[in-house]
Amino acid sequence: MGEVYLNSKFLGTVENCEEFTSRIREDRRKGSITSNLNVFYYEKADEVHIESSKGRARRPLIIVRECRSMLTERHLKQLEKNEISWSDLLNQGVIEYLDAAEEENALVAFFEKDLTIEHTHLEITPLSMLGLCSSLVPYSNFNQSTRLNAGSKNQKQALGLYASNFAVRMDMDVNILHTPQKPIVQTIMHDISNYKMHPAGQNMVVAIMSYKGYNMEDAIVLNQGSIERGMGRSTYYRPSIAEELRYSGGLVDEVSIPDKDVKGYKTEKDYRFLEEDGIIYPEATVKEGDVIIGKTSPPRFLSSLEEYDLAAGTRRESSVTVKHGEKGVVDFILITENEEGNKLIQARIRDERIPETGDKFTSRHGQKGIVGLxxxxxxxxxxxxxxxxxxxxxxHGIPSRMTISHLIELLAGKVGALSGRYINGTTFDAEPEEKLRKELLSLGFRENGVETLYNGETGEQMQAKIFIGNMYYLKLKHLVANKLHSRARGPIQLLTRQPTEGRAKEGGLRLGEMEKDTFVAHGASLLLKERFDSDKTIVPVCENCGIIAIKDEFKNKSYCPVCGENVEVTDIEISYAFKLILDEFKSLCIYPKLQLESKY
Amino acid sequence: MSIYNEYKTKLTPKIIEDIQDYLKDKKVNDAKLRKILDKVVEEYEQARVHAGESVGVIAAESIGEPGTQMTLNTFHFAGVAEMNVTLGLPRIIEILDGRKKIKTPMMEIYLKKPYSAGKNVKEIALSIKETKLEEISTEFSINLVESAITVALDKIKIKELRITLAQIVTVVSKQLKGFSVKASKDGSSIILKSRSQEESLNEVYKAKEKIKDTHITGVKGISQVLPVKREEEFVIITAGSNLTDILQLAEVDNFRTTTNDIFEIQEILGIEAARQAIVDEVFKVIENQGLNVDVRHIMLVADTMCVSGFTKGITRFGVVSEKASVLARASFETPIKHIISAALIGEVDKLDSVVENVMLNQPVPIGTGLPGLVTKIKKKEEK
Incomplete structure (x- = not known):
């Protein structure tokens, strides 16, 4: 006597649970009840759980009966001829979907040859344990699992053809690889996902050797000739956006070439690309600071009545310019309306990105590296x-990471390139290395893939044989051009007068708490002071009450707000941040009295 | 002798002593001795830390940097079976924070001569271990009618511990008032009877639970013992610590016996011993992790923890609260609390340490920022 639950709700009892479950399964396979149902017999508690709720993860498996797979040669032939489809297999009771619970009652074989009387199901392919990205890694069953993770992660960042209509799209921060190629070493997933229509890398000739130390610590060395032939070239797109916003009082932004009397007018040179409508023309080569969309906004604060009359004259400049550190060519301009009906202008800038030192490349095996030379x-x-x-x-990237698939791909790529065919490197179902080696030997090369190389500068023969072959390499979206940043002087924050933070704001590079400690440890006291005086200020202090005094630059007079004029006021140099904390103390009703003393 | 006295102000007593020891049976005339001592003074001055060297920051960095590697090693516990010892970063934090209650108190008991060679080690160890009534009994049962508790005893264990039934009876009867304690006729159990007839069941039950914890033999607080052979000598390692009672045992070598509880050491052996214990314990952990930190850094930390005569942790309640500068204290945890309490008493910050001067963007009085220029400014003579 066992209990039966439907979607975790008690339904009733049955006499023989096992018979009951198998009857449900038979009916489901026959099609007399829905195939969206899973049944699980929990032996220990003698309970039957029937699930038909939504949100379960289910996966398809081939049904096995008495040691025989229900998927026969006949089915395969019919499938090849397109006479039957997947749903036919489902209806015929060849394939069924199991959920996590029902899997507990199943014994699944990986391969047909492993089937025993106990098996209930057969895996369609062992590859099904991997996701889309992981199954794009060839020969991945030869790898450490962490490297497979890294390899599939990297593929998501590769530059390729992310959408075929990219030319009319306004995506922020995207790249297109110029001449993407199909990989020579493929997996079945490349076919399934139609990878050849949107490839994300290029086949490169890779030599595994060191080159004057410029490829140490995961760096890679590139051939300039290959780059000049277009290898790894990509285009970077970034749209600039301007909206004609509406403000209270019927005031609106205006896209136009700003008048010269507008507040914050840049130089005439900065507006030189704008046409009469205030928008840049396509194919203009722009650089940092150039105006893309000319725009003026109404004044920020309208307090008194007089200002309303003058409003037109005191408009603010609010043009969209090329950001700091960026350059490119205006590619595409879009004029439309946004949801609120305001005029919306987008101008897309394109920039050709030729591989340079610092760009990131990777193979498909988690072997990422940065161009060193x-x-x-x-x-x-x-x-x-x-x-x-x-x-x-x-x-040196090989031994500790143990990415054997990286080496096999290199060998397989070489065979593929030389014999003019694609190599199947599907996980668990790849062309064996043994076969590849034999073929390479028959092609007139050493079977282990090494070759004698000659020094390019001196022509000397190298003592070691170099492992060289073809590999599919991906250019990753982390380009130095988008990251390089430095600053000497630049913008500061309004409140603290300290440098701004981050590349976008042309910020400073922070000398943090721990870096400060190193200066102290070296006893470099005066250097430390110099590094921290980015916000230094001269502040007048009343010697009588020790509170910050006022300096009247017009009258050239200093006086104390508390003690008045007949008091000694001395200028001291402190960090503006300290002046701020003194103000904050005052706001807390704490009297921070400065007692001055001569330094000498 | 007189020559040594001349150098008393220039060298430490320890160094002079060492030189004396070394030159004891060597013939050195006065001129040569003077030459030797002058050389030693020179070397000593060279070896000393220069004025303005930021020893504190260097110590902090020297301990802190290997500390970052320690966090990555999840190797925090070690020991046999149930003898767990806190190691690694948690232990260092525990010591430097000056925690009163440490996670795994532990003792290393060294023994005097005949015992250290292995004589009766097992028996001594067993006699140290604290035994509770619960451990030597098999069953506690309550007789409802007579409101009595019968404790069935484990005879084998009692034999091992070499205690008599009478001893148990006296110990238990001391613990529990209102009950008469008797041994049963066959000696296999003890019976506790309530003196007042009208004891409620609840009371009896409470009494039963209470006597389970009754201390029978051994040293209080020592929950486990483990005799270990360490280089030709037997040492007893214990879980739990009770320095006061252990040092009073006749078999114990009380010069070498230690505990890892720093506060216990401070209480019994004094602040200098506690300082040394901090140095030893921290160094032991760092060494254990395969890291290399100069002891002098740790000694400096231990010194600052102990200068006041009491062990103080490096926390805002301990060492940091002793700082002279308000701003320095405020820059380390709970700034508002420090500033408000400073404002209430009108504290003056002399700005003579590092952090305050960094805040004000003034040169810090360390290294190149330390020396000042001393000169008399001549006033213009009126002509």
Missing amino acids: IVPESDIPFSASGIKPDLIFSP
């Missing part, structure tokens, strides 16, 4: 047949 093609090592690597990868 770009070498002229004439100095690149070459093989007897004249092959020069596009990319030089450091051998």
Whole structure:
């Protein structure tokens, strides 16, 4: 006597639970009850749980009966001829979906040859344990699992063709790779996901060797000749957006070339690209500070009546300019309306990004690296047949990470490139390495993939044989051009008078608490003071009451707000932040009295 | 002798002593001795920390940097079976914070001569271990009619511990008032009878729970003992610590026996011992992690913790609250509290330490910022 639950609600009891569950399963396979139902017999409690609720994760498996897979050769042939489809297999009781609970009652075999009498299901393919991105890694069953994770993560950041209608889209911060290629070493997932229509990388000739230390610590060395031929080239798109906002009192922004009497007018040169409508023309080459969309806004605060009359004359400049550190060519302009009916203008700027030192590249095996050096093609090592690597990868990245698939892909890529075919590198179902080696040997190369290379500068033969072959490399979206930043002088914050933070605001690079400690540890007291005087100010202090006094620059007179004029006022140099904390103390009714003393 | 006295102000007593020891049976004339001592003074002056060296920050960095690596190692506990010892970063934090109650108190008991070689070690260890009534009994039962408690005893354990039934009876009867305690006729159990007939069941039950914790033998607070052979010598390691009682045992070598409870050491052996204990304990942990920190950094930390004569943790209640500067105290945790309490008593900040001067953007009085220029400004003579 067992209890039966439907979606966790008690339904009733049955005499024989096992018979009951198997009857439900039979009916489901026959199609007499819905296939969206899962049943789970919990032996220990003698309970049957039937689930039909939404939100369960389910996965398809081939049904096995008495050691025989229900998916027969006949089915496969029919599938190939397109006579039957997936849903037919479901209806015929060949395939069924199990949820997490029902899986507990099932015994699933990985391969058909492993089937025993106890098995209830057969895996469609062992690859189904991986997700989309992970199954795009060839030979991944030869890897440490962490590297597979890293490899699939990196693929998500690769530059490629993210949308085929990118030319008419206004996406923020996107890249398009110029000449993407299909990988030579593929997995079945490349076919399933139609990868060839939106590839995200290029096949490169990779040599595993060190190059003058410029590829140490995961760096890579690129061949300048390859770059000049277009390898790794991409375009960066970023739209600038301007809206004609409406303000209270019927005032609106206006997109136009600003008048010269507008508050905050830049120079005439900055507006030179604008056409009469105040918008830049396409294909204009712009650089930092150039105006893209000319715009004026009404004055910020309208307090007195007089200002209403003068409103037109005192409009503010609020143009959209090319941001600090950016450049490019105006690509596409869009004029439309936003949800509130305000005029909306977007101007997309494109910038060609040629690989440079600091750009990030990766193979599909979690072997990411940054370009450490770009070498002229004439100095690149070459093989007897004249092959020069596009990319030089450091051998030190291999032993500790144990990415065997990286090495196998290199070998497989070489075979594929030489024999002119694509190599199947599907996880658990790849072309065996043994076969690849034999084929490479028959192609006239050493079966282990190494070749004699010659020093590109001296022509000397290298003592070691170099492992060289073809690999699919991806350019990642972390480009130095978007990250490089430095500052000497620049903008400061209004409240604290300290430098702003972050690249976008042309900010300073903070010398933090721990960095400060190192200065103290070295006893570099005066250097420390100099590093921290970004917000230094001269403040007049009343010697009588010790409170910050007032300096009247017009009358050239200093006086104390408390003690009046007949008192000694001395100028001292402190950080503005300290002046602020003194003010804050005063607001807390704490009297911060400064007692001055001669330094000498 | 007189020559040594001349150098008393220039060298530490320890160094002079060492030189004396070294030159004891060597023939050195006065001129040579003077030369030696002058050289030593020179070396000593060289070795000393220079004025204005930021020893505190350097110590903090020297301990803090390896500390970051320690967090990554999750190797915090070690020991046999149930003998767990707090190690790694948690232990360092525990010591430097000056926690009164430490997580895993532990003792290392060294023994005097015949015992240290292995004589009766097991028996001594067992006699130290605190035994409660619960551990030597098999069953506690309540007789409802007579409101009596019968405690069935584990004879084998009692034999091991070498205690008699009479001893148990006296100990238990001391613990529990209002009950008469008797041993049963066959000696397999003790019976506790309520003197007042009208004891409620609740009371009896409470009494039963209470006597479970009755201390029978051993030293209070020592929950586990483990005799270990350490380089030709037997040492008893214990979980739980009770320095006062252990030092009074005749078999114990009370020169070397220690505990890892710093406050216990301070109470019994004094502040200098506590300072040394801090140094030893911190150094032990750092060494254990395979890291290398110069002891002098740790000694400096231990010194600051102990200068006041009491062990103080490096917290806003301990060492930091002693700082002279209001701004320095405020820059370390709970600023408002410090500023308000300073304002209430009209505290004056002399600005003679580091943090305050960083806040004001003034040169910090350390290193190059320390020396000042002393000169008399000549007043213009009136002609």
